[in-house]
Amino acid sequence: MNYSSLYLAELTDQIIPFWQKHSIDKVNGGFFTCIDEQHQVFDTDKFIWLQCRQVWMFGTFYEKIKPNKEWLDIAENGADFLLKKGHDGNFNWYFSLDQQGNPTIEPYNIFSYTFACLAFSKMFTITKNEKYKEAFEKTFEQIEKRKNNPKGKWNKSISKNRPLKNFALPMILCNLYTEVGTLIPLEIKKQNIELCVFEILNHFWINDKKVLVENTTLEGNYSDTFEGRLVNPGHGLEALWFIMDLGVNYQRKDWINESVDKALLLIEKGWDSLHGGIYYFLDTEGHPPQQLEWDQKLWWVHLEAMICFLKGFELTQKNECLDWFKRIHDYTWNHFRDHINKGEWYGYLNRRGEVLLPLKGGKWKGCFHVPRALLKLHEIALRLSI
């Protein structure tokens, strides 16, 4: 098996053409993402997370694969739609828009902002157009303002009675700091990265449970509540490869080793030994989780896990990493790839690995995890000559 050419062929023959052909709204700008298994658009709403991610992704194809003008045009189409319709005039990013770009859901979600930063930093990198730099900077200011109470007035938790902090924001910031290059001053970046990495490896990692949890107390202690017991193995594995990248950039071999060790422990908990694949959610104590979808198999979980273990193998040469990579590759390739209709992959399988939602894209699945993973896996496999 030559992984490196397999992934590149899948990316350039199937995934990129799928999004090029089916997702572009030539009338209104922006992208459709709700696309069924026959490759028909079944809903025209536009979700800001996914608009941003597709801009970043096509910008990345242009930057990393080849300077194809069509890809740049697609990225610019999305970026300009976002600038015109995606925010309230003050770079507060809505959650979703209708097809014409009228906002339908308020800017309650801070990850719309972080993915906007991802998109505009990439656009600035490849075009050097100052409007993208400005959009990045204004949005980043808003994140700074909101990061201590990300949900703002939409927060339903009464924090004084149950003060918890959430894993997702430091995790996403780890990736953002890697991606933004020189748009954030080096010293500020370094301080923030050290803080985020420390929180993830120490506060969110629960030593006696051998898992990363989604929420802890403000001091970084375990909270025996539904929120505090919640484990999302895919989220954890994705964060751990973000930290491996930071370990490389900042010459922190200790971060790399710790991430790899933790990933190997986490996958033991997350793997479904009966049906294969990685669970979506678990409870640290083995109690029933609140999430009814807990036993489902999601595309992004598996792709992020593949990156985590192949990167871990490249950086540490641990054979356990390669074994896990291969096992997860086999499951993912056999179950998520659509061997009949081709194009983009399925996203949602039931516990047994059967297709649960016959879609290629939806409210939460766009042009992002499959192509990002295929590109990263191709690059790593090429370096490893596998």
Add this chain to the structure above:
Amino acid sequence: MNYSSLYLAELTDQIIPFWQKHSIDKVNGGFFTCIDEQHQVFDTDKFIWLQCRQVWMFGTFYEKIKPNKEWLDIAENGADFLLKKGHDGNFNWYFSLDQQGNPTIEPYNIFSYTFACLAFSKMFTITKNEKYKEAFEKTFEQIEKRKNNPKGKWNKSISKNRPLKNFALPMILCNLYTEVGTLIPLEIKKQNIELCVFEILNHFWINDKKVLVENTTLEGNYSDTFEGRLVNPGHGLEALWFIMDLGVNYQRKDWINESVDKALLLIEKGWDSLHGGIYYFLDTEGHPPQQLEWDQKLWWVHLEAMICFLKGFELTQKNECLDWFKRIHDYTWNHFRDHINKGEWYGYLNRRGEVLLPLKGGKWKGCFHVPRALLKLHEIALRLSI
């Protein structure tokens, strides 16, 4: 098969003793609801919906089965805990509390208010204590204030760009108006009931799709959006038996006939012909729903469907109703009842009918749908001598 005695025995031998034995917090007041299949409490948070419903339920046992002082004490324990800890002093009802009764989730959910009304109207009926009447009245005033924008500041939808109305509130009000007796003046009740029933049977019923949808435009037209295409068959069947009850109380034979006809159409769409049972969510157009749990089988859906069809049979003598009742009874009794550990039933099965969450109660499942259905089904079956 003698349904009437089967249901009464299950209720009095299994379900009531389960909640009496395992759910009472004798130290702090109120009820535990997160109880696993070994009948152990696995989380101590207190959810206002479920606190209210258990008060209503034990009050109903006391009123309808026998005046057992222990049941009254349990209802009073819950009601007094609610009065002391459940609201903000102005009868704005929190969504959840910790074990000691400190609020952890803000009063964002109007159904905490409607279920509080249900609880306090029952407590007033059985005790005649004025404090419960006052709690009912103050809470009802808050519902009136909030009903045009139930989510208040927590509303994330930008209604001016996508004005939709939701099915759940008129549906729950139909039941509340039936339950509150004379606590709301007859004329006001009648006007509101006519409005709610009209909305459900005309606006939320989509004629050419033969389903009730969860959201429509303000004028009651179909909205081809994720929200407007969403069908929750169990929700619909529950609303239809609420309307049958109103049909009996207000001598509206037309409401009864229309509800029964619609229920028979709705169950044809909702039934899973491959694995049996009723789907949790569907999309009117057959597109993939947003809800990852769409194909799961939930206890309350099946119990409400049983009430709907047995009541429909009693009121119209249509054999199709009896056939559907028997089919759903067989599925429900075989799959949701816990034939090994006994006590309360399971709540969440996967599409194949296997237990998905090994719990008897949780954040959304308390002492309500199983006992309410067993009691109502027992009463109807007794009148039918089946």
